[in-house]
Amino acid sequence: MATPHTIAVAGKGGVGKTTTCGMIIDYLCSKKTGPVLVVDADANSNLNEVLGVEVETSLGAIREEMAQAELKGTIPSGMTKADYADFKFSSAIVEEDEFDLLVMGRTQGKGCYCYVNGVLKSQVDKYAKNYSYIVMDNEAGLEHVARGTLPHVDTMLLISDCSRRGVQAAARIAEMIGEMELKPGKMGIIINRAPNGELDSGVKAEIGKHGLELLGVLPQDEAVYRCDCDGEPSSKLPQSNPVKQALKGIMQELGL
Ligand SMILES: Nc1ncnc2c1ncn2[C@@H]1O[C@H](COP(=O)(O)OP(=O)(O)O)[C@@H](O)[C@H]1O
Ligand SMILES: [Mg+2]
Structure with a gap:
């Protein structure tokens, strides 16, 4: 059975993980x-926005529904809990023409994500074999890495803004990943929002200092910024968009 190539992003909040994911998805599609x-x-899922996709439910929300159904005894008779879970979770997949989307969402109540994280992993594992690629957007702290609930990652992209502090944050995440079981096949850093697409020498020095592999630089781009302001999906910008162009170069360099 073929295994998909999994690409995941990591980095501190607001550096462009979701935007980058959207464009990677567009590139692969x-x-x-x-x-x-x-x-x-x-x-705090918002990848659907950069993709321009409506999402109605999430694994987190379904998990709540399941818990309620169990409590109230409304699981359809003749269905085991596992069958019911399977049935419910399969409804969480949004099928678009070019890709399928699974939103993890958050659980209500006193935030233990362990269960839903576990469910996410088993669902991803179950569906994974049907795909050539999995692209995974993550939260800043990369909690799933810490909990070991991320599926195998082939390519881990550390995203940073064009600042020393951004690079330092990426380096800390890289260190954390190094200490975990995750062991991505490949890991490197992408500098986003570089003025004029140029990497500052100080930022470059910081990358070297932390021994990170620089995969490429994405420019600060007015059109991407406007998409956010206007609520338009940035992944649907024309292929000539400078960020898309730069990302395409990085992807090709990675052999993807
Ligand atoms: N290259 C870029 N040029 C201009 N704006 C960008 C660029 N990359 C990201 N942004 C903007 O930065 C903000 C944060 O990006 P986002 O992808 O949501 O970050 P993260 O997912 O890491 O929190 C968004 O408003 C997005 O439009
Ligand atoms: Mg994000």
């Missing part, structure tokens, strides 16, 4: 080299 599963594993 436009290549038409096989089905893409998109996983929004950020509790």
